[in-house]
Amino acid sequence: MxxxxxxxxxxxxxxxxxxxxxxxxxxxxxxxxxxxxxxxxxxxxxxxxxxxxxxxxxxxxxxxxxxxxxxxxxxxxxxxxxxxxxxxxxxxxxxxxxxxxxxxxxxxxxxxxxxxxxxxxxxxxxxxxxxxxxxxxxxxxxxxxxxxxxxxxxxxxxxxxxxxxxxxxxxxxxxxxxxxxxxxxxxxxxxxxxxxxxxxxxxxxxxxxxxDHQATEYRGAVLDVTRVGKGERYGYRQQKAAGEGHLVVVAGGTSHGVGLESPKAVHGVMPRAKGVARAGLATVNRNLSPFVWAGKQRWFAEPPHMQVSILFLPGDVAPPQMGEELVAHLRHTTTQPDRMVDR
Missing domain, CATH: 3.20.20.10 (Alanine racemase)
Known part of the structure; x- marks a missing residue:
């Protein structure tokens, strides 16, 4: 995995x-x-x-x-x-x-x-x-x-x-x-x-x-899926789940470069507004992960670990199965994948 x-x-x-x-x-x-x-x-x-x-x-x-x-x-x-x-x-x-x-x-x-x-x-x-x-x-x-x-x-x-x-x-x-x-x-x-x-x-x-952005793609394998109820505690910091859903453990953590982001030069009102919104969400531990499931980037349940990340999927989203792979939007120059596969 x-x-x-x-x-x-x-x-x-x-x-x-x-x-x-x-x-x-x-x-x-x-x-x-x-x-x-x-x-x-x-x-x-x-x-x-x-x-x-x-x-x-x-x-x-x-x-x-x-x-x-x-x-x-x-x-x-x-x-x-x-x-x-x-x-x-x-x-x-x-x-x-x-x-x-x-x-x-x-x-x-x-x-x-x-x-x-x-x-x-x-x-x-x-x-x-x-x-x-x-x-x-x-x-x-x-x-x-x-x-x-x-x-x-x-x-x-x-x-x-x-x-x-x-x-x-x-x-x-x-x-x-x-x-x-x-x-x-x-x-x-x-x-x-x-x-x-x-x-x-x-x-x-x-x-x-x-x-050519279409020539390459990062994917992280799903290692575990665990159901969690509203208010139940989880993770290293034992946070409470905001609602019912699933915790999805996926390959890819800080040692791979997941969670790292280079500062960007921001121009225009809309990009600045989005930056302020992201900063505000981060203060309440809401950080968007690079992993995509069911057409959307999903939120980290907590900060990424060294080799895996834990995502939170709300209860109305069917979770992936163990062994499936999630597309990850990662920056090439900060990412160290476990393997490279030609196809």
Whole structure:
């Protein structure tokens, strides 16, 4: 009895091909929990796509990935002076976001990240003069820019990349390769036409692995069903049942990522109102679970346990049978399923 990720493999791979066809030279990203699929599976799929490079989040991920993928390993987290050394093969490429970082990687393969409107990390325009001398001691693979997902100010991603290309050119820096993130296919074509001597390579994770929502589905197996009367106590905290119904124990708990939720940027009156309503319900121990039964997401009877969740079904809803599976709306990047099944 498990929390299972089901994959419509043919449909999933057909989506991969669509993305690869739109973004020549794509660099698949495999970081964190491997977008719910795991590092081994995404390494296999990246090789299947014929990609020569895979991007990982950290040096620790690169150390694991080196035994799973035979191509180049791009580490996205920038190098920092004094960081713990992790043994990596020569096919590992380090991202660097400072002149000092470049000088700390003499002889290494590096990609220099420039500061974008994300304001996260990157070399600043006024540092380009000093950077020109520093890159002579490394094997420069190119420059990179990480763009924001949303542009609420109406600015343009292509213009931002174009501006940096002109700054790099004016500083006498090589423009043979530019690594980009969060650009559309037509935007990439536009940039390639503007800078025909530069190879643009796109780092893509979410759009590649999770772009077709119908290709994957999480389901949790029902482990137990227990009838409960109004006022009867249950669970770790011995709460009283608000009414007659059933307690449904389903595979999937905090160790799987059930109950975890990333903060969201909220825009508009209605989303804010819904957020206030959810917060109000939570103060009286009413929290909606990700599990669906009889067409509705069901309420947690109490906070999820480590490996299971307990749901409350009201008396007018026929409960599932033991062994049945409940669809679960879970975020891939925070979920660790027990198993993955291709179908």
């Amino acid at each position: 498990a929390l299972t990720l089901y994959v419509d493999t043919a449909r999933w791979r057909a989506h991969h091909k669509t993305v690869v066809d739109q973004f020549p030279g794509i660099i698949p990203v495999c970081k964190g929990n491997g977008y719910g699929f795991g590092h081994e599976r995404l390494a296999e799929e990246t090789a299947r796509l014929g990609a020569d490079m895979i991007a990982v989040g950290t040096t620790y991920e690169a150390a694991r990935m080196k035994d799973l993928f035979g191509g180049d390993l791009l580490v996205l987290t920038p190098y920092r002076l004094g960081e713990e050394p992790v043994p990596l093969p020569d096919r590992a490429i380090r991202s660097v976001s400072s002149v000092e970082g470049v000088r700390g990687l003499v002889g290494a393969r590096v990609i220099v990240e420039v500061m974008s409107s994300m304001r996260r990390h990157g070399v600043l325009p006024e540092e380009l003069g000093r950077l020109r001398g520093a890159i002579e001691d490394v094997r420069l693979e190119g420059f990179a820019i990480h763009l924001p997902l949303d542009r609420t100010d109406g600015s343009d991603g292509v213009q931002e990349v174009h501006g940096w290309m002109e700054r790099l050119r004016a500083a006498g820096l090589p423009l043979h390769t530019m690594f980009v993130s969060h650009l559309k296919a037509d935007e990439l074509v536009h940039l390639q036409r503007q800078f025909p001597q530069t190879r643009f390579r796109t780092r893509i994770g979410t759009r590649l692995w999770l772009g």
